[in-house]
Amino acid sequence: MSYEFLQQYWWFLVSLLGALLVFLLFVQGANSLVGSLGGDAEGRRLVINSTGRKWELTFTTLVTFGGAFFASFPLFYSTSFGGAYWLWMLILFTFVLQAVSYEFQNKLGNLLGVKTFQTFLVINGILGPLLLGGAVATFFEGSNFIVAKDNLTGIQPVISQWANASHGLDALLNPWVLVFGFAVFSLARTLGILYVMNNVADENIRSRASVRLVGTTIVFLLLFVAYLVHLLLKDGYAYDPATGVISIEPYKYLHNFLEMWYLLALLLIGVVLVLYGIIRTIVSKTYIGGIWPTGIGTVLTVLALLLCAGWNNTAYYPSTADLQSSLTIANSCSSEFTLCTMAYVSLLIPFVLAYIIIAWRKIDRKKLGREEIATDEAY
Amino acid sequence: MSNILLTIDTSTIEWSRAQFALTAIYHWLFVPLTLGLAVIMGIMETCYYRTKDTFWKDAAKFWQKLFGINFAMGVATGIILEFEFGTNWSNYSWLVGDIFGAPLAIEGIVAFFMESTFVAVMFFGWKKVSAGFHLASTWLTGLGATISAWWILVANAWMQYPVGCEFNPDTMRNEMVSFAEVALSPFAIDKFCHTVISAWIIGAVFTVAVSCWYLLKGREKKLALESIKIGAIVGLVASVGAALTGHHSAFRVAEVQPMKLAAMEALYNGGTDQSLTAIALVNPFAQPDYENEAEAPLKIAVPYALSILATNDPHGYVPGINDILNGYTKPDGTVELSADEKIERGKKAIEALAAYRQAKYGSSDGDASVVAYHLEVLKENMPYFGYGYIRDKSELVPFVPVNFYAFRIMVGVGCLLILFFMVVLFFVYKKDITAAPKWLYWSALAMIPLAYIASESGWLVAEFGRQPWTIQDMLPTWASVSNLHSSSVMLTFFIFLILFTTMLAVEINILVKQIKKGPEHENN
Numbered sequence: 001m002s003y004e005f006l007q008q009y010w011w012f013l014v015s016l017l018g019a020l021l022v023f024l025l026f027v028q029g030a031n032s033l034v035g036s037l038g039g040d041a042e043g044r045r046l047v048i049n050s051t052g053r054k055w056e057l058t059f060t061t062l063v064t065f066g067g068a069f070f071a072s073f074p075l076f077y078s079t080s081f082g083g084a085y086w087l088w089m090l091i092l093f094t095f096v097l098q099a100v101s102y103e104f105q106n107k108l109g110n111l112l113g114v115k116t117f118q119t120f121l122v123i124n125g126i127l128g129p130l131l132l133g134g135a136v137a138t139f140f141e142g143s144n145f146i147v148a149k150d151n152l153t154g155i156q157p158v159i160s161q162w163a164n165a166s167h168g169l170d171a172l173l174n175p176w177v178l179v180f181g182f183a184v185f186s187l188a189r190t191l192g193i194l195y196v197m198n199n200v201a202d203e204n205i206r207s208r209a210s211v212r213l214v215g216t217t218i219v220f221l222l223l224f225v226a227y228l229v230h231l232l233l234k235d236g237y238a239y240d241p242a243t244g245v246i247s248i249e250p251y252k253y254l255h256n257f258l259e260m261w262y263l264l265a266l267l268l269i270g271v272v273l274v275l276y277g278i279i280r281t282i283v284s285k286t287y288i289g290g291i292w293p294t295g296i297g298t299v300l301t302v303l304a305l306l307l308c309a310g311w312n313n314t315a316y317y318p319s320t321a322d323l324q325s326s327l328t329i330a331n332s333c334s335s336e337f338t339l340c341t342m343a344y345v346s347l348l349i350p351f352v353l354a355y356i357i358i359a360w361r362k363i364d365r366k367k368l369g370r371e372e373i374a375t376d377e378a379y
Numbered sequence: 380m381s382n383i384l385l386t387i388d389t390s391t392i393e394w395s396r397a398q399f400a401l402t403a404i405y406h407w408l409f410v411p412l413t414l415g416l417a418v419i420m421g422i423m424e425t426c427y428y429r430t431k432d433t434f435w436k437d438a439a440k441f442w443q444k445l446f447g448i449n450f451a452m453g454v455a456t457g458i459i460l461e462f463e464f465g466t467n468w469s470n471y472s473w474l475v476g477d478i479f480g481a482p483l484a485i486e487g488i489v490a491f492f493m494e495s496t497f498v499a500v501m502f503f504g505w506k507k508v509s510a511g512f513h514l515a516s517t518w519l520t521g522l523g524a525t526i527s528a529w530w531i532l533v534a535n536a537w538m539q540y541p542v543g544c545e546f547n548p549d550t551m552r553n554e555m556v557s558f559a560e561v562a563l564s565p566f567a568i569d570k571f572c573h574t575v576i577s578a579w580i581i582g583a584v585f586t587v588a589v590s591c592w593y594l595l596k597g598r599e600k601k602l603a604l605e606s607i608k609i610g611a612i613v614g615l616v617a618s619v620g621a622a623l624t625g626h627h628s629a630f631r632v633a634e635v636q637p638m639k640l641a642a643m644e645a646l647y648n649g650g651t652d653q654s655l656t657a658i659a660l661v662n663p664f665a666q667p668d669y670e671n672e673a674e675a676p677l678k679i680a681v682p683y684a685l686s687i688l689a690t691n692d693p694h695g696y697v698p699g700i701n702d703i704l705n706g707y708t709k710p711d712g713t714v715e716l717s718a719d720e721k722i723e724r725g726k727k728a729i730e731a732l733a734a735y736r737q738a739k740y741g742s743s744d745g746d747a748s749v750v751a752y753h754l755e756v757l758k759e760n761m762p763y764f765g766y767g768y769i770r771d772k773s774e775l776v777p778f779v780p781v782n783f784y785a786f787r788i789m790v791g792v793g794c795l796l797i798l799f800f801m802v803v804l805f806f807v808y809k810k811d812i813t814a815a816p817k818w819l820y821w822s823a824l825a826m827i828p829l830a831y832i833a834s835e836s837g838w839l840v841a842e843f844g845r846q847p848w849t850i851q852d853m854l855p856t857w858a859s860v861s862n863l864h865s866s867s868v869m870l871t872f873f874i875f876l877i878l879f880t881t882m883l884a885v886e887i888n889i890l891v892k893q894i895k896k897g898p899e900h901e902n903n
Contacts (some may be wrong), residue, residue, distance in 0.1 A: 056498065067488075093878070102451065107448065334480065338555045348488055
């Protein structure tokens with residue numbers, strides 16, 4: 001395995017984790033709609049228990065996404081997390097609120113009341129996907145940072161700096177970052193609706209979900225198409241693999257899709273699957289399996305976008321403050337030894353996916369109903 | 380591009396340290412109970428699987444419920460810890476991410492997914508999966524948590540004893556050269572054994588104490604009796620194990636972090652035949668005058684015990700703070716440089732690195748012999764690289780009172796716990812624990828805060844003792860931190876403080892209510 005191959009391989013793995021994370025944001029999407037999907041208190045509890053059987057997978061994928069980035073592209077970890085401090089802190093706060101809310105919301109003696117914890121779930125359901133989407137949008141839109149490794153020998157040894165005082169919140173002033181963020185949020189809602197329709201055996205909830213699916217999908221498609229067009233037409237950040245010099249290239253992302261036809265195919269298949277799952281669910285009165293084609297389509301679409309951001313000599317974390325500080329998979333990755341060692345560890349991933357699928361199928365074999373909530377273990 | 384940036388505000392370093400310490404201390408309130416209860420409930424469910432007696436199922440479900448309430452907080456604080464390496468210690472993350480990131484990624488892939496997948500089966504799968512699958516899920520949840528502990532402790536041990544890496548002047552970072560040395564470092568093995576075993580003690584104390592509360596109230600006698608049996612056996616084995624692994628840990632500390640050991644002992648001037656201080660009057664609020672005092676006042680010590688602890692030899696040599704600062708000769712004849720000499724060589728290493736970079740990448744279009752010369756100087760002085768960032772040798776001395784008292788609290792409570800579990804088991808097997816005197820039940824309840832204080836004290840020793848280093852001898856805290864304004868970190872510190880404290884209060888209240896409610900009996 002050459003160093004270049006390992007860099008590409010690890011970008012693929014990180015992108016895959018990111019794509020799976022976006023799919024698993026159905027937990028947040030459904031939680032953001034808990035009031036309108038659930039209707040009454042019992043219905044809300046049903047929705048929360050439905051996502052409550054999966055929330056730890058989303059959470060774990062987020063943590064592993066961070067860990068994998070740390071191990072494979074430590075300069076990104078250092079630059080983005082240390083620089084865009086407030087953006088990441090806001091994301092973390094909302095996930096902390098979520099982590100305790102499931103367990104605490106319905107327990108005797110929870111001090112803050114069930115509504116408070118359900119509100120925490122809604123806050124995470126809205127801000128989690130929105131801010132994560134915004135953070136991912138900076139892979140295309142750029143961020144305001146400077147990397148100067150020689151600082152290590154100077155009077156101030158910190159090598160990565162944010163070039164303004166906002167520490168990441170400036171990203172939210174970029175309208176295209178917001179468009180992408182809201183697109184991810186709408187997608188999470190769409191996935192959440194499809195998941196609840198599939199997972200909860202309750203006609204009232206399913207019919208409410210069905211109604212909301214149309215509106216949510218329209219918003220998602222408008223935002224997604226707008227961003228995709230913008231992405232294909234915008235300038236991108238390319239680097240010369242021989243010298244490492246970074247430059248602006250018009251239509252870089254369009255070129256990437258054309259030069260990497262397999263990514264274009266992945267993107268198209270992904271989009272078709274997303275639409276298939278949604279449209280069939282809207283059209284058919286009995287079809288409740290839309291989460292699967294739409295979920296797989298989401299993974300493929302996001303994977304294609306993230307690979308487009310980092311492959312084909314593209315700077316995946318561009319700097320708008322100093323072009324040459326932009327991060328590429330070549331200048332920000334771990335050493336060949338570490339990437340190679342971790343590549344062996346990554347062979348465990350199919351095994352991990354296999355037992356997740358087995359456990360998921362066993363738990364979801366019977367759809368969740370009001371009776372189970374009343375008589376069995378439940379949040 | 381270099382040196383265009385602001386200098387770092389010292390309060391940013393202090394607030395970043397405070398925030399990390401706050402998160403770690405809170406995290407360690409929840410994790411040991413998770414690890415400990417995982418063993419207890421695993422044993423109980425195994426009893427159910429073997430006997431099919433629904434009593435064991437009720438018992439296992441009861442402890443699992445308490446486990447679940449606690450588990451969520453461990454998860455919530457854990458995510459913050461992982462990301463704080465990037466948000467608050469970004470320079471550290473780049474300089475050693477090549478080594479340090481790997482255990483964190485493996486922890487996610489191998490441990491977290493196992494934990495999060497099977498914990499859902501454990502809670503919600505009683506009627507959905509077979510008894511065997513459920514039992515396996517319960518043990519796999521605990522195994523996942525334990526594997527997670529392994530990898531994060533590998534990472535922590537590496538910071539205390541950095542092995543298996545080399546500095547690469549071209550990439551300006553440390554790079555891993557041996558995964559086996561990192562993953563199987565003796566420091567990591569000792570740390571894992573000591574930490575996880577001490578977590579089992581917390582689980583055991585909690586189980587015994589809750590059971591004793593039931594006996595105090597005259598309720599749930601069978602559950603209490605069986606839980607006390609399991610809890611006390613696990614607790615006694617773990618307490619003795621913690622003492623043994625603690626000795627190993629101290630031995631390693633003496634080898635690779637002698638300053639930490641000197642601070643733990645308030646040992647200002649070392650030598651051979653060193654006694655272990657049982658107690659002494661060290662001002663808890665100020666750094667002692669170690670340069671001028673011969674030893675801490677009112678010292679009562681156990682002869683030769685420190686030499687045995689540090690070297691396995693009653694006559695072994697143990698350096699004190701002044702020896703380490705002024706330099707000393709080890710028994711094998713090797714000379715340990717003084718702090719001033721190390722600082723000097725550290726500065727040489729940093730200057731050589733700058734010169735190397737300038738010669739190789741600067742405008743002068745470097746002469747190969749000049750590049751090679753600077754590289755040679757850098758390699759010669761690299762073991763002292765971190766000392767180049769030290770401004771004064773007094774910075775190399777950790778805050779002695781915290782180390783001194785925290786170590787004594789940990790060891791003292793540890794000994795008390797061995798005695799406690801022995802007394803409990805005496806009552807279980809030689810008397811009748813369900814009719815034991817009330818002082819025993821009350822003392823069991825008192826053991827909960829004491830065990831937690833001991834457990835946190837262990838971490839205080841580990842982390843305060845290595846100051847000023849983020850990575851021993853390689854990187855001090857002020858060269859590791861992110862360049863943030865202190866007000867930002869201060870604000871997040873207080874947000875976390877309020878958030879975690881509120882959630883802790885909620886958790887304790889829920890636990891109390893759940894314990895008062897007691898187990899649900901399937902037959903009823």
